[in-house]
Amino acid sequence: MPRTERQFKDIRELKRSQIMDSALHLFAQKGFDSTSINMIAKRAGISKGLIYNYFESKEDLITILIHNGFDKFFTEFDPNNDGVLTDLEFEHFIDKTFEVLKSNLHFWKLYFMVMAQPQVLKLVEKKLMELIIPLLTILSEYYTSKGIENPMAYARFFGAMIDGVCLNYIVDPENFPVEEIKQIIKNKFI
Amino acid sequence: MPRTERQFKDIRELKRSQIMDSALHLFAQKGFDSTSINMIAKRAGISKGLIYNYFESKEDLITILIHNGFDKFFTEFDPNNDGVLTDLEFEHFIDKTFEVLKSNLHFWKLYFMVMAQPQVLKLVEKKLMELIIPLLTILSEYYTSKGIENPMAYARFFGAMIDGVCLNYIVDPENFPVEEIKQIIKNKFI
Amino acid sequence: MPRTERQFKDIRELKRSQIMDSALHLFAQKGFDSTSINMIAKRAGISKGLIYNYFESKEDLITILIHNGFDKFFTEFDPNNDGVLTDLEFEHFIDKTFEVLKSNLHFWKLYFMVMAQPQVLKLVEKKLMELIIPLLTILSEYYTSKGIENPMAYARFFGAMIDGVCLNYIVDPENFPVEEIKQIIKNKFI
Amino acid sequence: MPRTERQFKDIRELKRSQIMDSALHLFAQKGFDSTSINMIAKRAGISKGLIYNYFESKEDLITILIHNGFDKFFTEFDPNNDGVLTDLEFEHFIDKTFEVLKSNLHFWKLYFMVMAQPQVLKLVEKKLMELIIPLLTILSEYYTSKGIENPMAYARFFGAMIDGVCLNYIVDPENFPVEEIKQIIKNKFI
DNA sequence: TATGAATGAGCCTTCATTCAT
DNA sequence: GATGAATGAAGGCTCATTCAT
Structure with a gap:
């Protein structure tokens, strides 16, 4: 049959x-x-x-891999995007980030590989922007609601910091004190 | 002749x-x-x-390039290492970091390429550790002097955050609000 | 499909x-x-x-080529290795050697190339020894049975002589009087 | 000055x-x-x-090296070439050959490298012939005087045998029983 | 759909030889 | 005479991609 x-x-x-x-x-x-x-x-x-x-090609393969990872990642953060992040939602966002980081080590390695390899970055730059901009906007609105003067700079700073933490975790997951650092972030940024 | x-x-x-x-x-x-x-x-x-x-080889060339960059970078931060960073020295340290970042864009791209490429990272891992550990120690001592409970986690967090900021700056130097972010860092971390 | x-x-x-x-x-x-x-x-x-x-590599290729030739060659001489060479078997051995020599000129050129090129010899030294030692042993036993005093020296001499004849034949197959020499060898060594 | x-x-x-x-x-x-x-x-x-x-070139260098070695070697055998080798002169010839072999290992390695490498052989073929032919002639005459039927084949055989012995000695000088073999040669060929 | 033989461009590296000094 | 920087051709090898089956 x-x-x-x-x-x-x-x-x-x-x-x-x-x-x-x-x-x-x-x-x-x-x-x-x-x-x-x-x-x-x-x-x-x-x-x-x-x-x-x-x-279609090796490049196609890595491109799809990264798009895929992005989609999975950003889907997780689909807050009922009614308006503005509450503190609780923000805390949840941080928790989620670390959760995702720890359970998708491979993808995050790939992500940083991409950021650091111009040749590969070109392939996904557009998609990356499409995803990051709304995220930055939400963060920016959160900081606006907190009465902060330069909310977009804050948002970008927060994003960069997360990048850095992830990067360090990825390079040496055994020894990087990721739990303590999560706490520090919560204390400092919420 | x-x-x-x-x-x-x-x-x-x-x-x-x-x-x-x-x-x-x-x-x-x-x-x-x-x-x-x-x-x-x-x-x-x-x-x-x-x-x-x-x-000797392509690998030799990149290895030397990176070692060189490390040495140049860390030489700049040779504070009169008598004991513990003062707040002023710490601020100076931050200024210096951003200064070096902006004037050595190429090297820093290389640096993140290295962090993200296992094959290249292996070549310089040892040297990198040799340089980073003393830096973390100094930072850790600074936080100890501030009465912070978990100083090494703080130090690593600070380092990671700087990494993240540099990385974001490098990927898009035109638009990343590096000056504002420097201010945010100073406010938040000194 | x-x-x-x-x-x-x-x-x-x-x-x-x-x-x-x-x-x-x-x-x-x-x-x-x-x-x-x-x-x-x-x-x-x-x-x-x-x-x-x-x-796998050029070296792999020549190594296999030589091992192959050795195996083919030594397989031909698998006398019913019950004990000791008779005179008849010895004569047959000589005939066979010349036969093989004439029909595998390329391989024998390779063989002498190997003997004379340290860099290549290293690749096949071990295998060569494995094959030659039993041959020398058989020859040595033959000479022992003939009541000769220093049979191993005789065996090595015989082997060396064959090498020399082959080498000369290979360098100039047209003019080297190989048939006459075969007769001389039979007269002198059996 | x-x-x-x-x-x-x-x-x-x-x-x-x-x-x-x-x-x-x-x-x-x-x-x-x-x-x-x-x-x-x-x-x-x-x-x-x-x-x-x-x-002039690498090839020139090796060519001269080999010509040089040939000349040195054949000069040593300058018998008062009045007519025909006596038995005593022939024995002396054999002794001399082994003496020269042992004291010029490097040259003889080169010699066999040359014999086995077509590319290099071409460079010295002519000279080699010029030197070997008279030698073979003398040997041939020696065998003629001994009443041997096919003296040139004998001469070439003797030459080939010497080649083989040298080659084996060169490949493994430590273990090759060169002295015993010299005796065997003397017994068998004079 | 699935296989792996086959291609060929391109990479790193070596080295005989030349030449300015 | 002497040096070693410089060239460029050539070699071994890898690998994304194609294709006959």
């Missing part, structure tokens, strides 16, 4: 996600250029050629 | 620094793997082969 | 042996260093890159 | 022989292609460029 269309779709999606898992892992571990298509295929348990059945 | 020793030395120093300039620029602009030895040579106005007269 | 496993195996075996033929020919004709991978590929009618699909 | 012409000549000859020593040593140890002009210069304690003041 031939497979149903549904089954085909399931297989395709399974393969696709196997490839993406493999690629995410390897890119994060070894970097973009040092990871070959062959390695990704091997780790995914498929053949080299098949990857091109699911992705 | 051969050139005098002095002449040889001058030539070597000039060429070496031309190569390093060229390499720093290109690595920062395009990343490590995407910069070829050939491009470095062309930009330095010399032949490919000559680079190997001055550096 | 991918090729069957059988088809892949056939392709691989064919190509592999094409490459080895080409390499053997060229190494024997021009020497190891003077033969480029590109030349081997061209002569085999394939692309440079493909060679690395079959051999 | 400027150097006299004689002094200049002495310096030139000294340098030249330093270069040749260095080259002989390295070629014998590492092979022709694996020895760079730079290594030769370093070992000779001079600069790379100076070598080209004494030799």
Whole structure:
């Protein structure tokens, strides 16, 4: 009996996600250029050629990987965007950030790889902006509501700081005192 | 008659620094793997082969570049390390950091490339640790003197935050409100 | 639909042996260093890159070529190794040696190239010893059975003499009186 | 006071022989292609460029090296070539051969490298023939005088055998029983 | 859909040789 | 005579991508 269309779709999606898992892992571990298509295929348990059945190119693959990660990340923060962050929502936002950081180490490695590699950054710059700007806007509004004079600078500063903490955590997750730092942030920024 | 020793030395120093300039620029602009030895040579106005007269390998070249940058950077912060940072010294430290950041954009791009590329990070990890640990120690002592409970976490947080600010500045120097953020940092952390 | 496993195996075996033929020919004709991978590929009618699909490196290629030749050669001399060479077996051994020499000129050129090139010798020294020692042992036993006083020296001498004859034949196969010399050897050594 | 012409000549000859020593040593140890002009210069304690003041090219250098060795070798065997080798002279010839072999290991390594490397052999083939033919002639005459039927085959065989013994000695001088073998040769061939 | 053989551009590196000084 | 900086061709090797099956 031939497979149903549904089954085909399931297989395709399974393969696709196997490839993406493999690629995410390897890119994060070894970097973009040092990871070959062959390695990704091997780790995914498929053949080299098949990857091109699911992705157009290596660049396409990393681009989709990053877009994907962004979407997952920002979806989590979909506050009922009625108006302005409350303090409670803000605290929740911070908690969530650290949660996501710890459970998606690979993706965050990729993210910083991207920020630091002009060649790769170009591929996702646009998307990154699309996502970050609303976030900065929300933060900025939060600070406005707190009566702060230069709310956008505050927002960008907050974002940068989070970046820095994530980066340091990623480079040395064993020793970076991430819990204490979360507390410090809460005390200082809420 | 051969050139005098002095002449040889001058030539070597000039060429070496031309190569390093060229390499720093290109690595920062395009990343490590995407910069070829050939491009470095062309930009330095010399032949490919000559680079190997001055550096053992491409890895050697970037390693030296980074060590160099580290040394330059940390030399600037040689406070009369008699004991503990005063508030004034701390403020000066922050000013200096931003000053150095703005005038060595290329190096700092390189620095974050390094942090984010496992393959390159390995080359300079040891040196990086050697330099960062004393810095963290000084910061930690500063926070101890302020009566803060968890000074090392504070120190690491401060370091991470600076990293994040630098990273954001580097990615988009035109629009990042670096001056305002410096003020925010001073207000919040001194 | 991918090729069957059988088809892949056939392709691989064919190509592999094409490459080895080409390499053997060229190494024997021009020497190891003077033969480029590109030349081997061209002569085999394939692309440079493909060679690395079959051999890890140029050194790997020559190593396998030599091991291969050794194995073929020594397999031919698998006398029913019950005990000691009879005179008849010894004569047969000599005949065989010359037969093999004449029909595998390329391999023997390679063999002497190896003996004379430290850099290549290192690659196959171990294997060479493994094969030669049993041969010398058999010869030594033969001479012992003949009541000769210093049988191992005799064995090594015999081996060396054969080497010399082969070497001279290889350098100038047209003019070297190999048949007459075979007779001389039989008269003198059996 | 400027150097006299004689002094200049002495310096030139000294340098030249330093270069040749260095080259002989390295070629014998590492092979022709694996020895760079730079290594030769370093070992000779001079600069790379100076070598080209004494030799036209790397090929020229090895050619001269080999011609030189040949000349030295064959000069030693200058028997008062009045007519035919006596048995005593033949024994002396054998002794001399082994003596020369043991005291000029480097040269003999070079010699076999040459025999085995077509690319290098071409450079010295002509000279080699010029020297070997008279030697073979003398040997041939010796065997003629002994009433042997096929004296030239005998002569070539003897030459080949000596080659083989030398080759084996060179590859493993520690363990090759060269003295015993000399005796075997004397017993068998005089 | 799936395979892996095949290509070829491009990379890092070496090195004989030249040449200004 | 002497130096070593400089060149550039050539080599080994990798790898994204294509394609016949």
